[in-house]
Amino acid sequence: xxxxxxxxxxxxxxxxxxxxxxxxxxxxxxxxxxxxxxxxxxxxxxxxxxxxxxxxxxxxxxxxxxxxxxxxxxxxxxxxxx
Amino acid sequence: xxxxxxxxxxxxxxxxxxxxxxxxxxxxxxxxxxxxxxxxxxxxxxxxxxxxxxxxxxxxxxxxxxxxxxxxxxxxxxxxxx
Numbered sequence: 001x002x003x004x005x006x007x008x009x010x011x012x013x014x015x016x017x018x019x020x021x022x023x024x025x026x027x028x029x030x031x032x033x034x035x036x037x038x039x040x041x042x043x044x045x046x047x048x049x050x051x052x053x054x055x056x057x058x059x060x061x062x063x064x065x066x067x068x069x070x071x072x073x074x075x076x077x078x079x080x081x082x
Numbered sequence: 083x084x085x086x087x088x089x090x091x092x093x094x095x096x097x098x099x100x101x102x103x104x105x106x107x108x109x110x111x112x113x114x115x116x117x118x119x120x121x122x123x124x125x126x127x128x129x130x131x132x133x134x135x136x137x138x139x140x141x142x143x144x145x146x147x148x149x150x151x152x153x154x155x156x157x158x159x160x161x162x163x164x
Contacts, residue, residue, distance in 0.1 A: 050160070
């Protein structure tokens with residue numbers, strides 16, 4: 001398992017409720033891919049959302065996001081953290 | 083105080099030690115700007131580093147990073163999180 005940071009663009013105006021609902025949609029289906037979405041942070045002004053997950057692969061992260069209706073624009077393995 | 087996510091590019095090959103040292107360099111001087119760097123995640127392959135902080139402004143985040151010798155390429159306020 002590796003940590004991944006994925007990034008969504010084009011989310012201008014996202015609200016706290018929308019972020020919460022999107023995260024819940026991921027959590028509801030993530031176990032099928034052995035993924036866990038730990039946290040997400042949103043900048044409504046630039047429309048950027050960052051999601052931190054633990055997963056077996058970037059493809060697994062993307063499959064969960066796609067099925068939940070919000071495909072990521074970038075996914076980076078982040079094996080190093082402090 | 084607001085949370086900020088900042089991004090550094092061009093860090094290909096960064097090691098765990100280098101990430102740790104860079105983070106320590108931020109922590110050593112952050113209080114002068116009333117900033118706190120909470121976490122950082124690095125992808126040595128694409129050379130991308132993400133830093134999560136709590137700060138009074140994006141400019142304050144950048145001043146700490148600049149004085150520590152690693153200016154950020156992007157800084158986003160992330161007022162929403164889950």
